[in-house]
Amino acid sequence: xxxxxxxxxxxxxxxxxxxxxxxxxxxxxxxxxxxxxxxxxxxxxxxxxxxxxxxxxxxxxxxxx
Numbered sequence: 001x002x003x004x005x006x007x008x009x010x011x012x013x014x015x016x017x018x019x020x021x022x023x024x025x026x027x028x029x030x031x032x033x034x035x036x037x038x039x040x041x042x043x044x045x046x047x048x049x050x051x052x053x054x055x056x057x058x059x060x061x062x063x064x065x
Contacts, residue, residue, distance in 0.1 A: 016041040017062045020051045030064060 002008070017039050021027040024046060031044045043058075045051050054060065 012037055013040045015039050015061045016059060017043070017064065018051060018054055018060045019044040019064045020046075020048065021065070022046055 017034055019027060019030045027044050031042055034042045043054055
């Protein structure tokens, strides 16, 4: 059994990240950084309605605004 006081290694390839940013430069920058860190799934949008649909239909681990 795992001791909850000891940290576990983060498996970034298993993460699903949604990036929402109205600024296309910031969106591209964050998306590139996450992909270079080999995050498993990176979803990026400038549209809040599209983001809402993704949140409702897909399991998202991290949301960056």
